[in-house]
Amino acid sequence: MKSWQRIAGIVFLVVAAVVIEQSVFVLRLWDEGQPGSGLMPFILGVVLGVLAIALVVTNRGPDAKKVPFWEGRSWVLPLVAVVITAAFIEVFDEIGAITSVTILVTGWLWLVSRKRLVVALLTGVLTGAVVYLVFDRFLATPFPRGILL
8 A cells, every 4th residue: 555655756756856947947936026827836845745755755664454345345335435535425515614624524534534533623623723813804705605604
């Protein structure tokens, strides 16, 4: 598995390099004293590049022992992940962006990652708050309104 993670990290690093190159040479980073259209892709490209390098570095060494997919119910967690993601997509417009992100993160951490419920709830609520502050307040993104907001 580590070899696939390294390959994914290298692919993400190439994508980050293309995004950075396009944001610098095609879009403008700075335009007449204010941020240009290339600033956000540039920042996201840098973040993606840093995360890609971290992915490659943290997955050094030999692969772990292979576990058969259909034996020992190892297929249950991937199925739960798919169901949680499908439910998120289905209810996004009805219950709103912030509420659905909070439920998605909480459910994913609790059911898939097997974190304690308190940790999952706290992380889910904090993620929802950050999404609200960054996208609704700071960037004024028109997300679907829902139960909470």
